[in-house]
Amino acid sequence: MDSFTELPLRPPLIDFHGVSMVRHFTDNWENIQNFQARPDDIFIASFPKSGSTWMSYILDLLYFGQTDPVRQTSIPIYERVAFLESSYRGFPPGTEQADKLTTTPRIIKTHLPVQFAPKSFWEKNCKVVYLSRNSKDNAVSYFHFARMNKTQPEPGDWNNFLQRFMNGKMVFGSWYDHVTGWWEKKQTQSNIHYMFYEDMIEDLGRELDRLCSFLGLSPSEEEKERVKVGTHFDNMKKNDMVNYTRIPVLDFKVSTFMRKGKVGDWKNHFTVAQNEQFDEDYKIKMKNTTLQFRTVV
Template identity: 55%
Template structure:
């Protein structure tokens, strides 16, 4: 696959479209009951009518739950040997973003299976993915670290709304006013769907950080892959934080969507960074809100490891 592939064209088209009004931070609005910006809804008819293939693999997350990390892991598991033998496109091209690609209907992805990422809540996922019985990997991350990472991402991302002050951001998070809506609804919606739809592999970011080799083996079992130990070690090496940070430098070199002088795209990737941002009072108040919103769910998160 060369840099002139249709996938690259699709990504560049999306970037070109977004550059047109990047000078001004977008406003949010409710779309199908979910907080969105026009960047994720202008293309909605194509997203809604997306034609899935039975072997498509979807990587779904709430923003800042480890999307790029999981994308790289899955791509390396399927295509690592190919990637090592040639100059490969960036991860944004190899695992394109469903909500951004205007040209997805041309079936421009050349790999089989196609790897596609999305931040959509489960109820907005295009129907064809369910009809085609596609495999889906959902990555969930604890809400405190999500909030910190998303806050810094909104600060440096020119097509995300202005995050405002940190204390205001906590309230926006709790009331579902961030782009892609309520984290609580998102993680619980996918969790409940995984009980009736067996081809969802529900993965926790904290488990991946705690024992990546174990979680990669679990993913291989889900995806029907049997890499040898040498191949698994290579995937672990290629998807380590520092290695990915280096590889992302090239991917972001011509991207004027992100201002890394404000905050790096790959910032820390750890569990427990929320302790450096929450005051004692903010943490206590958030814990109370969390208990209220999660009291009916058996979904459990590790706030530290």
């Protein structure tokens, strides 16, 4: 992964069709928009730091955990699951990586807001698993990720970062627009399964059953148990194939990529004043949606 050292570090945010982005995710735009999904593709969509690596590993184990055990110990998760919009110098772009996946189904992740999704998602009616996380924990997780990931813009201190989060000045734009955009799309698209990080923390077995029902899978109890154990936070954090320790632009001296995996850690970061301001702002931004989140479990 040495080519990562060639990356321009701490890139500036740019305005891209009204959404804050960095060029790592816009430089390959024509190929992203023209990407040809297949009917049997599985897409993981999420705002950053909502549990997409967790979901990547769950899906990989569900589909290939038994048929290809060598894959689990020799190929990092970011090579098994293509990151559609990634375009880092020195690496094949995500669209190319997706096209080269030999698995059936192909598992592909994206952080794109719904209006940026390639048309082929809807034309091919491939399955999309959207994973969401409550805004407060998401902001905290994103803050620590931005601190340790040198391909993110400079995060500044926690208070400044939180203001930026509320203003939608994050890579991939506004959390509020992202989660509600995909939620509204789900109302008219039966191929979207909308999931909540908090529900998965509360009862992973129940959420696995719902996910498998959506995907048309019927794993045995033994297989489901293997997935639950393998994707337990503590086991993933120790697993070099999924914990991202091999990527040099991530500074693990600042923070781990997988930090806590809990619901409610926001209480250790928000001051009373920040929480009051955030709640007022949240009410305004989320007043026109039926989407509801839990900040505790």
